[in-house]
Amino acid sequence: MITITIACPAAMIADANQLARVLGYGPEDDQTYGAASWQDAGGNLYAVASGPVGEEFPAAAASPLVSPPWDADMAAAARAQALIRVWTEDQPITASPDHIAVVIGDDARAALAVLGVTQVPEEDEA
Amino acid sequence: MLGLGYGIASPFIFRSVWTPASQFYPTGTGLLILPNRRETLFQDAAGTIPAMSPGDPVGLARDLSGGGNHASQATALSKPRLGRHPASGLRNRANGAQAVDTVAWGSGGVSNGLTYTKVGTGTEGGVPYVDIRMTGTATASQHAVGWSSANSRIPMTSGFAVASVTARVIAGAPPTGATQNGIRLQVFELDAAFAILTTGASNSITSSVDTTITLSRGAMAVGVAYTSAFLILEGGATEVIDVTYRIKGLQFEIGSTPTALQHNLSPYDITEAVYADVWYLSMDGVDDHMQTQSVIWGTDESTVIMAMAPAQTSTQYCPFRFAPTGSPGSGFVKSASGIMSATVGSTVAAYAPAPTPVNGTAEVYAFTSKIQTPALNLRRNGALVATSYASQGAGIYADGVMSVGSWNGPFLMSGRIYGLMAINRNLTPTEIIRAEQYMARLAGVTLT
Numbered sequence: 001m002i003t004i005t006i007a008c009p010a011a012m013i014a015d016a017n018q019l020a021r022v023l024g025y026g027p028e029d030d031q032t033y034g035a036a037s038w039q040d041a042g043g044n045l046y047a048v049a050s051g052p053v054g055e056e057f058p059a060a061a062a063s064p065l066v067s068p069p070w071d072a073d074m075a076a077a078a079r080a081q082a083l084i085r086v087w088t089e090d091q092p093i094t095a096s097p098d099h100i101a102v103v104i105g106d107d108a109r110a111a112l113a114v115l116g117v118t119q120v121p122e123e124d125e126a
Numbered sequence: 127m128l129g130l131g132y133g134i135a136s137p138f139i140f141r142s143v144w145t146p147a148s149q150f151y152p153t154g155t156g157l158l159i160l161p162n163r164r165e166t167l168f169q170d171a172a173g174t175i176p177a178m179s180p181g182d183p184v185g186l187a188r189d190l191s192g193g194g195n196h197a198s199q200a201t202a203l204s205k206p207r208l209g210r211h212p213a214s215g216l217r218n219r220a221n222g223a224q225a226v227d228t229v230a231w232g233s234g235g236v237s238n239g240l241t242y243t244k245v246g247t248g249t250e251g252g253v254p255y256v257d258i259r260m261t262g263t264a265t266a267s268q269h270a271v272g273w274s275s276a277n278s279r280i281p282m283t284s285g286f287a288v289a290s291v292t293a294r295v296i297a298g299a300p301p302t303g304a305t306q307n308g309i310r311l312q313v314f315e316l317d318a319a320f321a322i323l324t325t326g327a328s329n330s331i332t333s334s335v336d337t338t339i340t341l342s343r344g345a346m347a348v349g350v351a352y353t354s355a356f357l358i359l360e361g362g363a364t365e366v367i368d369v370t371y372r373i374k375g376l377q378f379e380i381g382s383t384p385t386a387l388q389h390n391l392s393p394y395d396i397t398e399a400v401y402a403d404v405w406y407l408s409m410d411g412v413d414d415h416m417q418t419q420s421v422i423w424g425t426d427e428s429t430v431i432m433a434m435a436p437a438q439t440s441t442q443y444c445p446f447r448f449a450p451t452g453s454p455g456s457g458f459v460k461s462a463s464g465i466m467s468a469t470v471g472s473t474v475a476a477y478a479p480a481p482t483p484v485n486g487t488a489e490v491y492a493f494t495s496k497i498q499t500p501a502l503n504l505r506r507n508g509a510l511v512a513t514s515y516a517s518q519g520a521g522i523y524a525d526g527v528m529s530v531g532s533w534n535g536p537f538l539m540s541g542r543i544y545g546l547m548a549i550n551r552n553l554t555p556t557e558i559i560r561a562e563q564y565m566a567r568l569a570g571v572t573l574t
Contacts, residue, residue, distance in 0.1 A: 001181055004203075005412065020203075028171070028200035034413070037536070050412040051203030052183050092319075106221060106393045108410040109540060110279060110352070113318045119441060 004057065005050040005103045005111035007095035010036035012080060013047050016100055018073045019080035020049075023061060027070040038117040044097045046117055050108035058086065058104065087114060144560050146547050150191040156549035157418060157448075157528050158191040162405040162568055166190060167208060171200040180395035182208045184407055187416060187530075191549070197416035197530050204413045206531065209394035209542065212401035213570035215488070216435075218388035220289070220355060221277040223376035225391045226256040231273055239265035240361055245370060252399065253387065255374035257296065264361040275314060275356035278378045282353055288342035289313050289355035290384035291376045293331045298369035300332045303362025308332060309371050310358055311341040313378075318351040327358075331371070338375070342382045354378075404488075404544060404570050407531075411438060411540025415532035423449060423523035426497035428456055429553045431561045433544035433569035435486035436460060443540065444533035445491075448548060449523040456523075457533060458491055486541045488569040490562050494552045497521065508562050508573030523550070544569035 008016040013033045020032035033047035040046070054060075061084060065077055080100060085093050087103040094116040095101045103111035112118075146158055161167065166188035167177040173186045173196075183205040189195040199205045222230025226247040235242050239262050246257035280287055289311045301307035308330030315323045328341040343353060355378040361367040375387050388398040394408060409415070434445050438460070447457030492505040497518045504512040530546065531539045545568040547561055566573050 001183075006203075025170075025202050026200065029202050031201045032203050032413075034535070048412050049203040050410050051205060051414070052181065052207060053202070105276065107279060107281075108412045110281070110320075112412065113351070114320060116319075 001052040002055055002057065002104055003051065003106050003108065004053055005048065005105070005108045005115075006033075007038065007046045007048050007101045007112070007115045007117050008033045009095075009097045009100070010045040010047065011097065012083060012100060015076040015080035016047075018076035019065075021070070021072045022065050022068055022074065022077040023057070024068075030072075037120050038095075038112070039120050040095050040116050044095075045120070046095055048112060048117065050111065087111075144564075146561055146564055147190050147192065149547070149549060149553065149557060149561070150193065154191065154549045154551060155193055155195075155421060155424060156191055157189050157193075157195050157197065157421075157546065158548075159187045159197060159407075159530065159543075159546045160190055160568065161187070161208065161407050161544060163190065164208070164405065169205075171198040177208050180208060180210050181392055184208050184416075187407070189418070193421075195418040195421050195528065197418050197528070199414075199416045201413075204415060206407040206409050206414045206416065206543075207394055208405065209408045210403040210405045211396040212388060212398035213404050214388075214398055214401040215570060216388075216396055216486075217379045217385055218377045218390040218396060219278055219280045219380075220273070220376050220378040220390055221393045222390065223273065223277075223378075224254045224389040226254045230277060231256050236262075239263050240367065242359060250372075250374060253374045254389070255372050257370055257372050258359060259297070259368075259370040260359050260361060261368045262361075263366050264363050266363055273357040273376060275312075275354040278356075279316065279320070279352040279354045280378070280380060281351060282346070282380065283350055284346050285380060286342050286344040286382040287313060287353040287355075287378065287380055288340055288382055288384055289376075289378045290338060290340040291357060291373060292336050292338045293371050293373045294336045295332065295334045296370050296372045298367075300330065300369050301361045301365055301367055303365055307360050307362045307365075308369070309373065310360070311339055312356040312358055313341050313343045314354045314356065315343060315347050315350045316352040316354060317349050320352065323347040323350055340384050344382060401570075404568060406435075406542040406544045406569075408542055409531040409539045411441070411443065411538050413538065415535070415538060416530040417534075418528040420525055420527050421448070422525045423550050425550045426522045427495065427552045428523065428548065428550060429492070429494045429558065429561075430456070430458070430546075430548045431490065431492040431558070431565055432458065432546050433488060433490045433565035433571060435488040435542040435544075435569070436539060437486035437541040438539070442537055444529070444531075444537040445539050445541075445543065446528070446530055446546060446548065447533050448528040449526050456493075456495060457529075458493070459533070459537065488542070488544065488571050490565045490569065490571050490573065492558060492562055494558070496552055497523070505558070505562070507571060508559070508566070
């Protein structure tokens with residue numbers, strides 16, 4: 001398995017969750033992107049997700065989408081897929097409101113630092 | 127008649143075995159998660175696919191208290207991962223260094239006229255090795271491939287980091303140019319975006335006998351956020367080269383002196399000869415967390431004991447929380463200012479300065495609380511570190527879900543959880559000590 005970390009712009013969360021539902025392991029994967037509680041230096045908001053996926057995930061994410069056994073909004077998923085950008089050493093990217101940024105690597109918090117997003121300070125419930 | 131001589135006072139008959147699960151008998155409610163009991167872990171929330179191997183996602187951790195309050199996570203990317211490291215601690219941060227048959231070592235390549243080929247792997251003296259052949263005529267002075275520095279980033283802003291490796295020439299002849307041509311180590315200091323701030327390199331190995339080289343860096347540069355290590359094979363420009371090295375024992379760790387080798391097969395799979403494995407749930411601090419069903423707590427008392435290794439140093443997180451917001455809600459919270467607190471109600475009722483280990487040193491935390499005759503105790507590694515008798519509100523704890531690795535969603539934890547026990551009564555002092563000892567063994571912690 002490999003680890004991916006994704007920064008999804010707030011405006012794309014619904015579409016990105018449909019893509020996760022299509023590429024994921026079950027319908028529950030449409031909960032992948034929650035609140036947009038991360039921000040870039042410009043104050044743009046993002047939902048982030050990080051975790052293990054199969055080695056085949058990068059190729060699958062770039063291939064034509066196939067409807068999963070459970071229903072999904074394929075049009076929304078395709079919109080999200082078209083906006084995916086993957087960080088590489090040759091072509092580094094940061095989080096941006098116009099794309100869904102993906103970093104492949106084991107250290108999720110380091111990946112988010114590379115993407116240039118930080119957590120929006122949360123209200124202390126304690 | 128067995129004739130074993132067990133009399134009526136024999137301890138073999140009447141000494142009861144203490145277990146954390148027995149503390150819930152007959153009426154205790156709460157949660158008991160023990161990652162070392164891998165038969166209780168599953169990759170899916172439905173509990174059909176076992177999570178047995180390091181790196182497996184964990185979608186269900188069965189509650190061993192007997193109450194059926196299993197912790198689960200259905201969303202794939204939000205699942206913690208199963209991991210192990212030696213009871214001696216987690217030192218070797220060269221991820222995949224001993225996974226010689228995997229992509230961690232690549233399969234070779236061509237760089238500036240030199241061809242690098244992985245020509246063999248195996249085990250020698252119990253240590254995995256990889257044979258790499260370098261051939262060709264270099265066309266430039268910099269042409270390096272080898273084990274990747276991206277696999278070894280250690281978050282640190284000060285102190286020392288040291289890399290070490292053992293190698294020898296097994297065929298051909300090493301480059302004869304500069305002393306750093308051939309096989310050598312390099313250690314980088316990186317900023318938060320992984321840009322190289324400064325670096326240093328070791329001399330190379332030219333011997334046909336196993337030779338260990340080490341390279342440390344300290345007095346970190348301004349702006350450093352990570353260190354990383356790189357194993358380089360390099361030849362001098364225009365030199366015709368054909369050499370094969372046997373490489374083993376790569377380790378990268380905090381400190382100025384190498385320690386005994388740990389086998390790092392992945393970030394989630396590290397072992398060491400002699401030492402037992404400890405197992406844990408790895409929380410990524412981004413979205414990993416688990417929840418139970420809503421639980422009827424039913425009392426005004428609680429005891430929570432956790433073995434964990436938080437990896438955060440600057441963000442607030444909650445390793446465990448029970449009872450919903452709006453009524454007394456409890457958990458361990460570490461604030462951005464470095465405070466570990468046990469909280470009940472809307473105010474921090476007890477707190478203690480907590481160390482902020484760079485790499486997440488395992489610790490055992492325990493707290494007990496009682497609402498109606500307010501008492502809140504926080505213990506760390508077996509010692510009482512904070513007490514408060516301030517009001518915790520009134521009544522009993524509200525019913526609600528229990529959250530592992532978050533405060534019911536936010537305040538996500540980055541680090542490792544080796545064991546968690548939460549129960550709706552105040553354990554006795556003796557019971558607490560036993561529970562702490564149990565958790566300490568799970569995490570390889572020495573209690574004070």
